Amino acid sequence: PLVLGIETSCDETGVGIVRGHTLLADAVASSVEQHARFGGVVPEVASRAHLEAMVPTIQRACDTAGVSLRDVDAIAVTHGPGLAGALLVGVASAKALALSLGKPIYGVNHLAAHVAVDQLEHGPLPEPSLALLVSGGHSSLLKVTDITGHDGGVDPLGATIDDAAGEAFDKVARLLGLPFPGGPHIDRAAREGNQVAIDFPRGLTSRRDLERHRFDFSFSGLKTAVARWVEARERSGEPVPVADVAASFQEAVCDVLVRKALDAAASEGIEDLMIGGGVAANSRLRVLAEERASKLGIRVRVPRPGLCTDNGAMVAALGATMVERGRTPSPLDLPADSSLPVTEVLAG
Ligand code: ATP
Ligand code: MG
Ligand code: FE
DSSP: OEEEEEEOSSSEEEEEEEETTEEEEEEEEEOHHHHHTTTSOOHHHHHHHHHHHHHHHHHHHHHHHTOOGGGOOEEEEEEESSOHHHHHHHHHHHHHHHHHHTOOEEEEEHHHHHHHTTHHHHOSOOSSEEEEEEOSSOEEEEEESOTTOTTTOEEEEEEBSSOOHHHHHHHHHHHTTOOSSOHHHHHHHHTTSOTTSSOOOOTTOSHHHHHHHTTOBOOHHHHHHHHHHHHHHHHTTOOOOHHHHHHHHHHHHHHHHHHHHHHHHHHHTOOEEEEESGGGGOHHHHHHHHHHHHHHTOEEEOOOHHHHSSOSHHHHHHHHHHHHTTOOOOOTTOOOOTTOOTTOOBOO
């Protein structure tokens, strides 16, 4: 099926077009530069930017794919979780398209779409797969037996109990004077640094914590440890070794993420690990996961960095899977749901 997907949950206006598992177009307009001076996404600014970017981005996607809107078999749209006002722009646009074209609409979960996108690059997702979902607002381990969410097909084994991994990257970057969003800047700075220079804490890995939080994450203690370390340096009048701090912080995050993901896969007897979400773009996370997984005979699938961060192709990819599996489309009055849980993959 030819599916057009719309993504507006945060600051990226994304429109993707896929035919089955083949990516035809992935147009993204970002308002990130308008938010940079605030050090975080400003919801009202994001909503307005989506409004302005929506029609041109749809047009650009159709041009790139060489299709006309009339050719589209179904519309998919992120209906949660995310910023309420931002989501509304995407949902309203998708409804207008579905209604005017007389085509079905699928309201899908943004987090499940971060997982489904890998099908565009590596083919059908093996089920079951273990998904490590690491983004700006979420960090979870998911057992995926059906990516359309049918019959409890997306089952959370654990999640962060405080900050998300991406949030930790952004906060530590800010502390080091690096621009927003910080993830890519930490990644770059870390390449010049020594990852064993500073021994930062690995959250929820003590024997006691593991009893209650074996597959959960915690990054707020790590963030505080980095802040303390940097403050102590500044007080002593010595320069802050930004590259070493970035590399050591990044190592602490990636070490815990990979360790727990592989532990979860092993304990569930799952041989395929998928890593998705913006933080999956991290170069160290990709290398470390591959290195450790291969020793355990676990296969790792990570989409290329451009498909890890928010985009419309991921929504189209999940929509196409809905169509292929004959899932019932969403009602035309489907709502935007800013706190949609990951288990609810398709709006019913
Ligand atoms: P969610 O998906 O939870 O709703 P979001 O959509 O805002 O959150 P994504 O776009 O999926 O988040 O991911 C953005 C996050 O990914 C930011 O925190 C950003 O710093 C982080 N990120 C992007 N690239 C990298 C990288 N190379 N290394 C580490 N983090 C990165
Ligand atoms: Mg973004
Ligand atoms: Fe996201």
